[in-house]
Amino acid sequence: MMFMRSCTKIVVVSLALLVLLGVEAATASEFNYGEALDKSLLFFEAQRSGKLPPNQRVKWRGDSGLKDGLAQGLLNFRNQVDLVGGYYDAGDHVKFGLPMAFTVTMLSWGAIEFRKEITDLDQLGQTLWAIRWGTDYFIKAHPQPNVLWGQVGDGNSDHYCWERAEDMTTPRNAYKIDESHPGSDIAGETAAALASAAIAFKPYNSSYSSLLLVHAKQLFSFADRFRGLYDETIEDAKEFYTSSGYSDELLWAAAWLYEATNDDYYLKYVVDNAVYMGGTGWSVKEFSWDNKYAGVQILLTKVLLEGRGGAYTSTLKQYHAKADYLACACLQKNDGYNVHTTPGGLLYVREWNNLQYVTSASFLLAVYSDYLSAANDKLNCPEGEVQPQEILNFAKSQADYILGENPKSMSYIVGYGAKYPVHVHHRDASIASISVLSAVVGCVQGFETWYHRTEGNPNVIYGALVGGPDQNDNFSR
Numbered sequence: 001m002m003f004m005r006s007c008t009k010i011v012v013v014s015l016a017l018l019v020l021l022g023v024e025a026a027t028a029s030e031f032n033y034g035e036a037l038d039k040s041l042l043f044f045e046a047q048r049s050g051k052l053p054p055n056q057r058v059k060w061r062g063d064s065g066l067k068d069g070l071a072q073g074l075l076n077f078r079n080q081v082d083l084v085g086g087y088y089d090a091g092d093h094v095k096f097g098l099p100m101a102f103t104v105t106m107l108s109w110g111a112i113e114f115r116k117e118i119t120d121l122d123q124l125g126q127t128l129w130a131i132r133w134g135t136d137y138f139i140k141a142h143p144q145p146n147v148l149w150g151q152v153g154d155g156n157s158d159h160y161c162w163e164r165a166e167d168m169t170t171p172r173n174a175y176k177i178d179e180s181h182p183g184s185d186i187a188g189e190t191a192a193a194l195a196s197a198a199i200a201f202k203p204y205n206s207s208y209s210s211l212l213l214v215h216a217k218q219l220f221s222f223a224d225r226f227r228g229l230y231d232e233t234i235e236d237a238k239e240f241y242t243s244s245g246y247s248d249e250l251l252w253a254a255a256w257l258y259e260a261t262n263d264d265y266y267l268k269y270v271v272d273n274a275v276y277m278g279g280t281g282w283s284v285k286e287f288s289w290d291n292k293y294a295g296v297q298i299l300l301t302k303v304l305l306e307g308r309g310g311a312y313t314s315t316l317k318q319y320h321a322k323a324d325y326l327a328c329a330c331l332q333k334n335d336g337y338n339v340h341t342t343p344g345g346l347l348y349v350r351e352w353n354n355l356q357y358v359t360s361a362s363f364l365l366a367v368y369s370d371y372l373s374a375a376n377d378k379l380n381c382p383e384g385e386v387q388p389q390e391i392l393n394f395a396k397s398q399a400d401y402i403l404g405e406n407p408k409s410m411s412y413i414v415g416y417g418a419k420y421p422v423h424v425h426h427r428d429a430s431i432a433s434i435s436v437l438s439a440v441v442g443c444v445q446g447f448e449t450w451y452h453r454t455e456g457n458p459n460v461i462y463g464a465l466v467g468g469p470d471q472n473d474n475f476s477r
Contacts, residue, residue, distance in 0.1 A: 031403045034121045036463075039415050041123065043463030044107075044130040046428065049095060049165065050085035050137075060433035060459045064165035065172065068095075068152045069140075072174050083152050083174055086137035089240075091426035093165050094153035097141070098230065098241050101189040102289040104134035105256070106363065108196035113367050128201065135197045135212060138190055145218040150186045150230055151175040155240045162427055162446030166434045169443065175234040179222075183230025187223035188249030189292075191216045195256040213260060220253045244290050247277035252292040255299045270300060270319075271312045280318035283325045285339050286349050287360045294361075297323040298368050305375035327368055328381035330361055331394055335382035344407045344473040345397060355402065355412060355468035362398040365391050402465070407473040415462035422456030429461040 045058040049065040069083030087103070089096045111118060111127050118124045141149040157170045177183035194216035202209040229246060231238040251270050258266035274280040279296055287294040301323045303309060304316040328334040330347060339361070340348045349357035372378060373388035380386075397405075404411045404419070411417035414424055424430070431441055431450045436458075441450070469475040 031400060031405075033399075034123075036403060036413060036416050037118075037121060037123055038126075038463075039413065040463035040465075041126045041130055042415075043461060043465075044087065044133070046461050046464075047087045048085075048133060049088050049093075058462075060435065061428060062166045062434045064168060065093075065095075065152070068172050069149070069174055071172060081143055081149060081174070082140050083137070083149055085133065085140065086152075087134060088165065091424070091429070092153075092155075092158050093168055093170065093427065094155050094158050094240075095137075095151060096155075096237060096241050097148070097150035098186045098189055098237070098243070099289040100134060101138065101186065101193040102292075104131055104138070104193040105189065105196050105252075106360070107131050107134075108193065108200045109367070110363070111200040112196065113370065128204065131197050131200060132208075135194060138194060139211070139215055142190070142215050142219060146222045146226065147176055147178045148183070148187050148190060148219065148222070149174050149176045150183060151234050151237055155236050161443035162431075162451045163441050163443055164428050164431050164434060164446075167440050167442070175236065177230055177233050179226050181233040182223075182226040182228035183233050184223040184227045184246035185243045185249045186230040186234075187219045188246060188253040189289075191219035191223060191253040192249070192256045192292075194219065195253065195260040198260050216253075216257060216260070220250075220257055223253065224250055241289070247273075248279075248292040248296065251277050251279045251296045252299075255296050258303070259299070267303070267312060270296070271315045274315050274318065280315065280322060283322055285326060285329045285337075286357050287326070287364055288357055294323070294326045294364055297326070298364050298371070301368070302371045305371050305377060323368065324380055326361070327365060327379050327391060328383075328386075330365060331379075331381065331386060331391065333381035333383040333386065340471070342469065342471055342473045344401065344469075346401050346406070346469065346473065347398060348471050351470075353467040355465055358398055358402070358468070359465065362395040365395040369395065402468075406469070408469065408475055410475070412466050412468050412475075414464040414466065415460045421466050424457055424461055424464060424466065426457070426461055426464065429457045429459045429464075432458045 042058055045056060046061055048061065049068070051063050051066060052061065066084055069081040072081055086095045087100050088094070089099060107127065108131050111131065118127050152172055152174045154171045154173055161170050163169065177187060194212045198209045198212040198216060201212065227246065229243050231241070231243050251273065254266045254269040257263070270279060278293065282293045284291060284293045297319045300316055300319040304313065304320055309316045325334065329338045332338045332341065342348050347358045347361060348354055369388040369391040378385050378387055379391060402412045404417050410419040412421070414420050427446070431446060
């Protein structure tokens with residue numbers, strides 16, 4: 001995919017590692033999925049905001065954002081809050097809560113479903129740390145049951161500056177939702193993140209898992225009782241992460257809370273609201289930080305396949321049918337209503353940052369394959385039945401394309417393979433490390449000296465998943 005000065009822009013969610021975990025058990029490949037997973041986890045370390053730990057592996061990063069939240073307390077003591085930590089968004093320095101929470105939800109889902117593969121690769125500790133760096137932040141951002149701080153930093157001023165996180169001079173204003181200024185989408189997604197993380201941590205840290213569940217339940221109740229779009233409250237987010245609705249996040253959060261608690265209340269919620277909130281009405285061909293319907297449908301199909309539907313079986317079968325729609329569309333077996341593919345075989349969902357949609361869809365296919373296989377079931381498409389292994393093989397083809405089996409013979413994960421993107425649209429990767437260049441690099445100097453460099457980035461941001469090729473498999477490094 002072409003960008004100004006042949007740069008590539010990092011997508012907000014590096015889900016490639018989750019896909020790789022899902023295909024680890026598939027047929028042999030020339031690619032080292034374990035190495036790709038390790039490097040993908042390094043990407044999350046490069047995105048850290050706050051006080052970095054002693055075991056930080058990405059050494060070209062330093063502490064940053066250490067006063068996040070402080071300004072709110074100076075303006076109003078009642079707003080005093082510690083918002084140090086969390087993850088920066090893509091190649092910028094804003095902490096956008098909605099995509100960050102979705103990232104943590106997906107990391108947690110990967111840790112739950114592919115625990116054995118992660119453990120076998122000796123990556124469980126790093127995976128849980130990546131999750132916890134986000135959940136610790138969400139706990140701090142949720143100081144009261146009906147208050148959630150959803151953003152730190154200003155998107156527009158951030159985009160006018162090209163500087164390292166350690167040198168930040170842009171405003172660090174923080175924005176919250178509350179009873180009078182709701183945001184059901186961001187509160188619902190954060191509830192889903194904390195509930196899924198609670199499952200991931202339960203075997204290893206039951207007290208932390210319980211704490212996560214307390215916050216998840218409160219946030220879901222808040223999201224459901226005080227309804228509204230978060231970007232109508234946090235208007236700065238509208239230009240960057242506009243929400244298309246909040247019904248999917250409410251269903252998504254309830255589904256994860258059912259998985260975490262086995263409380264019938266949450267299963268009844270997704271059943272009672274299946275039609276009204278679109279869970280059994282929407283047939284979708286994408287899964288993303290903004291649209292969670294496909295994830296809801298597959299997660300609830302799992303409940304059905306495991307024989308846990310009980311009195312709700314009839315409605316869960318409707319969710320199952322919608323899950324089949326997505327899978328059939330990806331596999332090109334949906335009677336013409338398919339996801340577009342490039343000549344090289346890559347799913348092509350959207351023009352901008354397409355690989356985030358490819359990896360999220362491929363992850364769903366991988367877990368769906370596992371769910372169907374465990375139930376000795378198969379996928380029923382308009383163009384015939386599909387065995388679980390065929391679904392997994394397709395997910396593997398998408399992962400292999402990303403790693404180098406494509407018309408350009410290059411990896412779209414930075415730092416993996418012999419050929420990968422070297423001009424990455426990322427402030428910290430594109431400017432010399434503070435450990436090498438201690439002098440402050442200002443906003444304008446960053447653009448003049450570093451943004452327009454013809455050489456590759458001085459810091460390799462291992463594991464970053466770039467936007468990817470265009471619909472004809474074309475890409476410029």
